[in-house]
Amino acid sequence: MPRPLGSQEHCFWLLGRSTSNHIVYAAEIDGTAPPHAWRAAFDALQRRHPLLRVRIPATPNGYPYFDAGADRPIPVHVTDDAPWHAEGIDAAWLDREIARELIEPIDHDRAPLIRAIVASEGNNGRRSLLIVAGSHTIFDGIGLAGCIRDVLRALAGVALAPLPVPPSLNQLLDVADAPPPTRPVSLDLPPSPDAGTPTVHRLRLSHTLTGALRLHARAAHTTVHGALCAAMLSTGRAHLSAWRRSAIKLVSPIDLRRQFGTEEDCAVYVTVGNALVEPDARHGFWDMARHILRTTNVPGSRASVRAETRDLSGQLRNGLDAAGVVRARRMGQARDLIVSNIGPLRYDTHVGPYEMTALWGPFVRTGDRGDHMLGVATVDGRLHLGLTSATAEAAGWLEAVKVTLESALSPTGAMIEL
DSSP states (O other): OOOOOOHHHHHHHHHTTTSOOOEEEEEEEEOOOOHHHHHHHHHHHHHHOGGGGOBOOBOTTSOBOOBOOOOOOOOEEEESOOOEETTEEOHHHHHHHHHHHHHSOOOTTSSOSEEEEEEEOTTTOOEEEEEEEEOTTTOOHHHHHHHHHHHHHHHTTOOOOOOOOOOOHHHHHTOOOOOOOSSOOOOOOOOOTTOOOOEEEEEEOOHHHHHHHHHHHHHTTSOHHHHHHHHHHHHHHHHOGGGTTSOEEEEEEEEOHHHHTOTTOOSOOEEEEEEEEOTTOEEEHHHHHHHHHHHOBOOOSHHHHHHHHHHHHHHHHTTOOHHHHHHHHHTTOOEEEEEEEEEEOSSOSEETTEEEEEEEEEEEOOSSTTOEEEEEEEETTEEEEEEEESSGGGTTHHHHHHHHHHHHTSTTOOEEEO
16 A cells, blocks of 8 residues: 555545546647557556556445555547547537546546546547546646646657655645544445536637736736636626525635645645635626635645644544535535636646647536536646536536626726626
8 A cells, every 4th residue: 555545635535436526638739649659658657656556445444545456557548530620629529528538437446547538630630639537536636737748748758757656635744644444434425416417618718818817917916817716706697597696605726736845746735715705796807806816715824734634634533424525515615616727837838749739627527516617727828718517507608708808808897796
Protein backbone atom coordinates (compact mmCIF):
# COMPACT_ATOMS: atom_id res chain seq x y z
CA MET A 1 0.00 0.00 0.00
CA PRO A 2 1.67 3.30 -1.05
CA ARG A 3 0.08 5.26 1.83
CA PRO A 4 -3.29 5.71 3.55
CA LEU A 5 -5.90 7.83 1.82
CA GLY A 6 -6.00 11.39 3.07
CA SER A 7 -9.25 12.64 4.57
CA GLN A 8 -10.17 14.59 1.44
CA GLU A 9 -9.38 11.62 -0.82
CA HIS A 10 -11.45 9.38 1.47
CA CYS A 11 -14.46 11.73 1.19
CA PHE A 12 -14.21 11.92 -2.61
CA TRP A 13 -14.13 8.11 -2.64
CA LEU A 14 -17.29 8.00 -0.50
CA LEU A 15 -19.03 10.58 -2.71
CA GLY A 16 -18.22 8.43 -5.71
CA ARG A 17 -20.42 5.70 -4.25
CA SER A 18 -23.54 7.73 -5.12
CA THR A 19 -22.60 9.37 -8.41
CA SER A 20 -19.85 9.25 -10.99
CA ASN A 21 -17.91 12.26 -9.71
CA HIS A 22 -14.74 11.76 -11.77
CA ILE A 23 -13.08 14.52 -13.81
CA VAL A 24 -13.12 14.69 -17.62
CA TYR A 25 -11.04 16.83 -20.00
CA ALA A 26 -10.90 17.09 -23.77
CA ALA A 27 -7.77 18.45 -25.46
CA GLU A 28 -7.56 19.48 -29.12
CA ILE A 29 -4.09 18.88 -30.53
CA ASP A 30 -2.26 19.83 -33.70
CA GLY A 31 -0.30 16.72 -34.61
CA THR A 32 -1.07 13.02 -34.86
CA ALA A 33 0.59 9.78 -33.81
CA PRO A 34 -0.01 6.08 -34.55
CA PRO A 35 -1.81 3.98 -31.94
CA HIS A 36 1.41 2.35 -30.70
CA ALA A 37 2.87 5.80 -29.96
CA TRP A 38 -0.15 6.78 -27.89
CA ARG A 39 0.12 3.45 -26.08
CA ALA A 40 3.79 4.08 -25.28
CA ALA A 41 3.04 7.63 -24.10
CA PHE A 42 0.38 6.47 -21.65
CA ASP A 43 2.66 3.70 -20.42
CA ALA A 44 5.31 6.35 -19.71
CA LEU A 45 2.69 8.45 -17.91
CA GLN A 46 1.76 5.48 -15.74
CA ARG A 47 5.38 4.76 -14.85
CA ARG A 48 5.84 8.40 -13.84
CA HIS A 49 2.90 8.69 -11.42
CA PRO A 50 2.53 5.99 -8.73
CA LEU A 51 -1.19 6.59 -8.09
CA LEU A 52 -1.92 5.71 -11.73
CA ARG A 53 -1.08 2.11 -10.84
CA VAL A 54 -3.42 1.66 -7.88
CA ARG A 55 -6.96 0.59 -7.18
CA ILE A 56 -8.95 1.54 -4.07
CA PRO A 57 -10.88 -1.38 -2.61
CA ALA A 58 -12.33 -1.40 0.89
CA THR A 59 -11.76 -3.60 3.91
CA PRO A 60 -14.76 -5.62 5.19
CA ASN A 61 -15.38 -2.73 7.62
CA GLY A 62 -15.67 -0.24 4.78
CA TYR A 63 -12.24 1.41 5.00
CA PRO A 64 -10.67 2.31 1.62
CA TYR A 65 -7.00 1.74 0.92
CA PHE A 66 -4.56 2.06 -1.96
CA ASP A 67 -3.63 -1.30 -3.45
CA ALA A 68 -0.67 -1.19 -5.83
CA GLY A 69 -0.68 -4.91 -6.55
CA ALA A 70 -2.45 -4.65 -9.91
CA ASP A 71 -0.44 -4.06 -13.08
CA ARG A 72 -2.94 -3.07 -15.78
CA PRO A 73 -2.15 -0.50 -18.46
CA ILE A 74 -4.23 2.65 -18.77
CA PRO A 75 -7.12 1.87 -21.14
CA VAL A 76 -6.66 3.93 -24.31
CA HIS A 77 -9.34 3.65 -26.98
CA VAL A 78 -8.16 4.89 -30.38
CA THR A 79 -10.87 5.69 -32.91
CA ASP A 80 -10.88 7.01 -36.45
CA ASP A 81 -14.68 7.28 -36.61
CA ALA A 82 -14.92 10.84 -35.26
CA PRO A 83 -16.21 13.40 -37.80
CA TRP A 84 -13.93 16.34 -38.56
CA HIS A 85 -14.50 19.65 -40.29
CA ALA A 86 -12.25 22.47 -41.45
CA GLU A 87 -12.61 24.19 -38.07
CA GLY A 88 -11.88 21.01 -36.09
CA ILE A 89 -13.58 18.05 -34.46
CA ASP A 90 -17.35 17.92 -34.86
CA ALA A 91 -18.75 19.86 -31.89
CA ALA A 92 -21.85 17.72 -31.34
CA TRP A 93 -19.80 14.52 -31.43
CA LEU A 94 -17.36 15.89 -28.87
CA ASP A 95 -20.13 17.07 -26.53
CA ARG A 96 -21.75 13.63 -26.65
CA GLU A 97 -18.45 11.86 -25.97
CA ILE A 98 -17.69 14.08 -22.98
CA ALA A 99 -21.19 13.47 -21.60
CA ARG A 100 -20.78 9.71 -22.15
CA GLU A 101 -17.49 9.76 -20.25
CA LEU A 102 -19.15 11.63 -17.39
CA ILE A 103 -21.84 8.96 -17.12
CA GLU A 104 -19.51 5.95 -17.37
CA PRO A 105 -18.26 5.26 -13.82
CA ILE A 106 -14.70 4.51 -12.82
CA ASP A 107 -14.47 1.24 -10.92
CA HIS A 108 -12.28 1.86 -7.87
CA ASP A 109 -11.92 -1.87 -7.31
CA ARG A 110 -10.01 -2.17 -10.58
CA ALA A 111 -6.78 -0.35 -11.47
CA PRO A 112 -5.99 2.04 -13.03
CA LEU A 113 -8.34 4.88 -12.13
CA ILE A 114 -7.89 6.72 -15.41
CA ARG A 115 -8.86 6.05 -19.02
CA ALA A 116 -8.50 7.83 -22.37
CA ILE A 117 -9.97 8.17 -25.85
CA VAL A 118 -7.88 9.29 -28.83
CA ALA A 119 -9.49 10.46 -32.08
CA SER A 120 -7.27 11.28 -35.05
CA GLU A 121 -8.25 13.13 -38.19
CA GLY A 122 -8.47 10.81 -41.19
CA ASN A 123 -7.33 11.34 -44.78
CA ASN A 124 -3.80 12.26 -43.74
CA GLY A 125 -5.09 14.97 -41.41
CA ARG A 126 -2.83 16.58 -38.87
CA ARG A 127 -5.14 16.95 -35.86
CA SER A 128 -6.00 14.81 -32.85
CA LEU A 129 -8.38 14.88 -29.94
CA LEU A 130 -7.60 13.43 -26.51
CA ILE A 131 -10.27 12.80 -23.87
CA VAL A 132 -9.15 11.72 -20.40
CA ALA A 133 -11.27 10.71 -17.42
CA GLY A 134 -9.76 10.28 -13.97
CA SER A 135 -11.02 9.51 -10.48
CA HIS A 136 -11.48 12.53 -8.25
CA THR A 137 -10.02 10.43 -5.44
CA ILE A 138 -6.53 10.68 -6.97
CA PHE A 139 -6.89 13.79 -9.16
CA ASP A 140 -7.83 17.40 -8.84
CA GLY A 141 -8.39 19.48 -11.97
CA ILE A 142 -4.82 20.73 -12.28
CA GLY A 143 -3.38 17.26 -11.62
CA LEU A 144 -5.34 15.65 -14.45
CA ALA A 145 -4.49 18.54 -16.80
CA GLY A 146 -0.85 17.87 -15.96
CA CYS A 147 -1.26 14.30 -17.20
CA ILE A 148 -2.19 15.66 -20.63
CA ARG A 149 1.01 17.70 -20.54
CA ASP A 150 3.01 14.57 -19.69
CA VAL A 151 1.40 12.56 -22.49
CA LEU A 152 2.33 15.24 -25.04
CA ARG A 153 5.89 15.29 -23.73
CA ALA A 154 6.14 11.53 -24.01
CA LEU A 155 4.73 11.61 -27.56
CA ALA A 156 7.42 14.15 -28.46
CA GLY A 157 10.16 11.85 -27.15
CA VAL A 158 10.77 13.56 -23.79
CA ALA A 159 11.75 11.09 -21.07
CA LEU A 160 9.37 11.27 -18.11
CA ALA A 161 11.20 10.82 -14.81
CA PRO A 162 9.37 8.63 -12.27
CA LEU A 163 8.02 10.52 -9.26
CA PRO A 164 7.71 9.29 -5.66
CA VAL A 165 4.34 8.56 -4.10
CA PRO A 166 2.74 11.99 -3.61
CA PRO A 167 1.95 12.89 -0.01
CA SER A 168 -1.65 13.35 1.04
CA LEU A 169 -2.88 16.70 2.28
CA ASN A 170 -2.97 15.15 5.76
CA GLN A 171 0.73 14.36 5.53
CA LEU A 172 1.61 17.83 4.23
CA LEU A 173 -0.32 19.42 7.10
CA ASP A 174 0.78 16.93 9.78
CA VAL A 175 -2.83 15.90 10.44
CA ALA A 176 -3.33 12.33 11.60
CA ASP A 177 -5.13 10.03 9.17
CA ALA A 178 -8.47 8.68 10.27
CA PRO A 179 -7.85 5.18 11.70
CA PRO A 180 -9.67 2.16 10.32
CA PRO A 181 -13.15 1.92 11.85
CA THR A 182 -13.76 -0.44 14.74
CA ARG A 183 -17.30 -1.07 13.50
CA PRO A 184 -18.54 -1.50 9.93
CA VAL A 185 -19.13 1.65 7.89
CA SER A 186 -21.96 1.42 5.37
CA LEU A 187 -20.97 1.95 1.77
CA ASP A 188 -24.45 1.19 0.46
CA LEU A 189 -26.05 4.13 -1.27
CA PRO A 190 -28.53 4.06 -4.15
CA PRO A 191 -27.73 6.26 -7.14
CA SER A 192 -28.89 9.82 -6.62
CA PRO A 193 -32.45 10.18 -8.00
CA ASP A 194 -31.73 13.85 -8.68
CA ALA A 195 -28.51 13.45 -10.66
CA GLY A 196 -30.14 13.58 -14.08
CA THR A 197 -28.38 12.96 -17.37
CA PRO A 198 -25.53 15.41 -17.91
CA THR A 199 -25.35 17.60 -20.97
CA VAL A 200 -22.24 19.45 -22.03
CA HIS A 201 -22.01 22.99 -23.40
CA ARG A 202 -18.78 24.65 -24.58
CA LEU A 203 -17.74 28.11 -25.70
CA ARG A 204 -14.35 29.60 -26.55
CA LEU A 205 -13.91 33.35 -26.16
CA SER A 206 -11.76 35.33 -28.56
CA HIS A 207 -8.26 36.61 -27.83
CA THR A 208 -9.66 40.14 -27.89
CA LEU A 209 -12.46 39.47 -25.40
CA THR A 210 -10.23 37.42 -23.09
CA GLY A 211 -7.51 40.07 -23.08
CA ALA A 212 -9.95 42.93 -22.50
CA LEU A 213 -11.62 41.03 -19.68
CA ARG A 214 -8.28 40.47 -17.97
CA LEU A 215 -7.32 44.15 -18.24
CA HIS A 216 -10.71 45.46 -17.10
CA ALA A 217 -10.86 43.03 -14.18
CA ARG A 218 -7.47 44.20 -12.95
CA ALA A 219 -8.46 47.85 -13.31
CA ALA A 220 -11.71 47.13 -11.43
CA HIS A 221 -9.77 45.51 -8.54
CA THR A 222 -11.19 42.07 -9.15
CA THR A 223 -10.24 39.04 -11.24
CA VAL A 224 -11.30 37.19 -14.38
CA HIS A 225 -12.70 34.52 -12.07
CA GLY A 226 -14.85 37.09 -10.27
CA ALA A 227 -16.10 38.45 -13.60
CA LEU A 228 -16.99 34.97 -14.87
CA CYS A 229 -18.86 34.18 -11.65
CA ALA A 230 -20.81 37.44 -11.91
CA ALA A 231 -21.75 36.71 -15.52
CA MET A 232 -22.78 33.12 -14.73
CA LEU A 233 -24.93 34.22 -11.79
CA SER A 234 -26.73 37.04 -13.62
CA THR A 235 -27.47 35.03 -16.75
CA GLY A 236 -28.30 31.94 -14.69
CA ARG A 237 -31.14 33.82 -13.03
CA ALA A 238 -32.64 34.42 -16.47
CA HIS A 239 -32.10 30.87 -17.76
CA LEU A 240 -32.94 28.70 -14.75
CA SER A 241 -36.40 29.00 -13.24
CA ALA A 242 -35.24 27.40 -9.97
CA TRP A 243 -32.70 30.17 -9.44
CA ARG A 244 -34.98 33.18 -9.79
CA ARG A 245 -36.08 33.41 -6.17
CA SER A 246 -33.37 31.35 -4.50
CA ALA A 247 -30.12 32.25 -2.83
CA ILE A 248 -27.28 30.76 -4.87
CA LYS A 249 -24.34 29.06 -3.22
CA LEU A 250 -21.27 29.65 -5.38
CA VAL A 251 -18.43 27.18 -4.89
CA SER A 252 -14.91 27.90 -6.16
CA PRO A 253 -12.21 25.21 -5.85
CA ILE A 254 -8.94 26.73 -4.60
CA ASP A 255 -5.61 25.28 -5.75
CA LEU A 256 -3.05 24.53 -3.00
CA ARG A 257 -0.22 23.18 -5.16
CA ARG A 258 1.93 26.29 -5.20
CA GLN A 259 1.60 26.65 -1.45
CA PHE A 260 2.89 23.12 -0.88
CA GLY A 261 5.28 22.78 -3.83
CA THR A 262 3.43 19.84 -5.39
CA GLU A 263 3.07 21.17 -8.96
CA GLU A 264 4.02 17.93 -10.74
CA ASP A 265 2.10 15.41 -8.64
CA CYS A 266 -1.10 13.54 -9.44
CA ALA A 267 -3.06 13.86 -6.19
CA VAL A 268 -5.76 16.01 -4.59
CA TYR A 269 -4.48 19.36 -3.36
CA VAL A 270 -7.52 21.59 -3.31
CA THR A 271 -9.86 23.33 -0.92
CA VAL A 272 -13.01 25.29 -1.69
CA GLY A 273 -14.30 28.80 -1.20
CA ASN A 274 -18.02 29.47 -0.75
CA ALA A 275 -20.13 32.54 -1.37
CA LEU A 276 -23.89 32.96 -0.92
CA VAL A 277 -25.64 35.42 -3.27
CA GLU A 278 -29.13 36.44 -2.23
CA PRO A 279 -31.90 36.68 -4.86
CA ASP A 280 -32.61 40.37 -4.22
CA ALA A 281 -29.01 41.56 -4.61
CA ARG A 282 -28.59 44.36 -7.13
CA HIS A 283 -25.13 45.42 -8.29
CA GLY A 284 -23.32 46.86 -11.23
CA PHE A 285 -21.39 44.14 -13.03
CA TRP A 286 -17.97 44.99 -11.64
CA ASP A 287 -19.44 45.63 -8.18
CA MET A 288 -20.86 42.10 -8.32
CA ALA A 289 -17.48 40.68 -9.40
CA ARG A 290 -15.83 42.43 -6.44
CA HIS A 291 -18.64 41.39 -4.10
CA ILE A 292 -18.18 37.72 -5.00
CA LEU A 293 -14.46 37.82 -4.27
CA ARG A 294 -14.97 39.82 -1.08
CA THR A 295 -17.63 37.50 0.35
CA THR A 296 -16.10 34.20 -0.74
CA ASN A 297 -14.96 32.30 2.33
CA VAL A 298 -11.53 31.07 1.20
CA PRO A 299 -9.76 28.77 3.67
CA GLY A 300 -6.47 29.38 1.88
CA SER A 301 -4.07 29.73 4.80
CA ARG A 302 -2.18 26.69 6.01
CA ALA A 303 -3.85 26.98 9.42
CA SER A 304 -7.38 27.10 7.99
CA VAL A 305 -6.77 24.20 5.60
CA ARG A 306 -5.29 22.22 8.50
CA ALA A 307 -8.40 22.89 10.58
CA GLU A 308 -10.64 21.85 7.69
CA THR A 309 -8.63 18.64 7.17
CA ARG A 310 -8.62 17.87 10.89
CA ASP A 311 -12.40 18.25 10.96
CA LEU A 312 -12.82 15.83 8.05
CA SER A 313 -10.50 13.35 9.75
CA GLY A 314 -12.58 13.56 12.93
CA GLN A 315 -15.80 12.88 11.05
CA LEU A 316 -14.24 9.84 9.36
CA ARG A 317 -12.92 8.64 12.70
CA ASN A 318 -16.47 8.83 14.06
CA GLY A 319 -17.79 6.60 11.30
CA LEU A 320 -18.78 8.94 8.46
CA ASP A 321 -20.27 6.69 5.78
CA ALA A 322 -21.37 7.07 2.15
CA ALA A 323 -24.83 8.38 3.02
CA GLY A 324 -23.38 10.71 5.64
CA VAL A 325 -20.90 12.37 3.30
CA VAL A 326 -23.69 13.01 0.78
CA ARG A 327 -25.88 14.53 3.52
CA ALA A 328 -22.98 16.69 4.72
CA ARG A 329 -22.33 17.88 1.18
CA ARG A 330 -25.95 18.90 0.65
CA MET A 331 -26.56 20.36 4.09
CA GLY A 332 -27.54 24.01 3.86
CA GLN A 333 -26.88 24.26 0.13
CA ALA A 334 -29.05 26.39 -2.11
CA ARG A 335 -29.00 25.79 -5.85
CA ASP A 336 -25.30 25.42 -6.53
CA LEU A 337 -22.96 26.84 -9.10
CA ILE A 338 -19.42 25.44 -9.09
CA VAL A 339 -16.83 27.43 -11.04
CA SER A 340 -13.55 25.52 -11.35
CA ASN A 341 -11.05 27.80 -13.08
CA ILE A 342 -7.60 26.27 -13.56
CA GLY A 343 -6.42 29.54 -15.10
CA PRO A 344 -3.76 29.90 -17.80
CA LEU A 345 -1.99 26.58 -18.31
CA ARG A 346 1.23 26.40 -16.34
CA TYR A 347 3.20 24.69 -19.04
CA ASP A 348 4.18 25.17 -22.66
CA THR A 349 1.43 23.83 -24.90
CA HIS A 350 3.87 23.38 -27.79
CA VAL A 351 6.07 20.29 -27.43
CA GLY A 352 8.07 19.12 -30.43
CA PRO A 353 5.66 18.49 -33.32
CA TYR A 354 2.60 18.70 -31.05
CA GLU A 355 0.62 21.71 -29.89
CA MET A 356 -2.44 21.77 -27.67
CA THR A 357 -4.79 24.30 -29.24
CA ALA A 358 -7.75 23.90 -26.87
CA LEU A 359 -8.48 22.40 -23.47
CA TRP A 360 -12.07 21.84 -22.41
CA GLY A 361 -12.85 21.21 -18.76
CA PRO A 362 -12.70 20.24 -16.04
CA PHE A 363 -16.11 18.60 -16.42
CA VAL A 364 -17.58 16.93 -13.31
CA ARG A 365 -21.04 15.66 -12.43
CA THR A 366 -22.24 17.23 -9.19
CA GLY A 367 -24.83 14.56 -8.38
CA ASP A 368 -27.81 16.93 -8.17
CA ARG A 369 -30.00 18.10 -11.03
CA GLY A 370 -30.10 21.63 -9.62
CA ASP A 371 -26.31 21.99 -9.51
CA HIS A 372 -24.21 23.24 -12.40
CA MET A 373 -20.47 23.05 -12.97
CA LEU A 374 -18.43 25.48 -15.07
CA GLY A 375 -14.89 24.39 -15.92
CA VAL A 376 -12.56 27.09 -17.19
CA ALA A 377 -9.11 26.89 -18.79
CA THR A 378 -7.11 29.52 -20.65
CA VAL A 379 -5.11 28.27 -23.65
CA ASP A 380 -3.18 30.56 -25.99
CA GLY A 381 -4.77 33.62 -24.42
CA ARG A 382 -8.36 32.40 -24.95
CA LEU A 383 -10.85 31.43 -22.27
CA HIS A 384 -12.41 27.99 -22.77
CA LEU A 385 -15.73 27.55 -20.94
CA GLY A 386 -17.19 24.08 -20.39
CA LEU A 387 -20.55 23.71 -18.64
CA THR A 388 -21.90 20.47 -17.15
CA SER A 389 -25.62 20.58 -16.42
CA ALA A 390 -28.55 18.18 -16.19
CA THR A 391 -31.29 20.58 -17.26
CA ALA A 392 -32.40 21.61 -20.73
CA GLU A 393 -32.69 25.18 -19.45
CA ALA A 394 -28.89 25.47 -19.61
CA ALA A 395 -28.96 25.63 -23.42
CA GLY A 396 -27.74 29.06 -24.51
CA TRP A 397 -26.43 29.93 -21.05
CA LEU A 398 -22.79 30.31 -22.11
CA GLU A 399 -23.75 32.41 -25.11
CA ALA A 400 -25.62 34.73 -22.73
CA VAL A 401 -22.50 34.87 -20.53
CA LYS A 402 -20.49 36.06 -23.54
CA VAL A 403 -23.02 38.80 -24.29
CA THR A 404 -22.96 39.89 -20.65
CA LEU A 405 -19.16 40.07 -20.60
CA GLU A 406 -19.14 42.11 -23.81
CA SER A 407 -21.72 44.47 -22.30
CA ALA A 408 -19.67 44.82 -19.11
CA LEU A 409 -16.66 45.87 -21.18
CA SER A 410 -18.64 48.55 -23.01
CA PRO A 411 -18.31 52.20 -21.87
CA THR A 412 -21.79 52.22 -20.33
CA GLY A 413 -21.15 49.09 -18.26
CA ALA A 414 -23.83 46.65 -17.12
CA MET A 415 -26.28 46.55 -14.24
CA ILE A 416 -27.00 43.14 -12.75
CA GLU A 417 -30.27 42.45 -11.00
CA LEU A 418 -30.12 39.28 -8.96
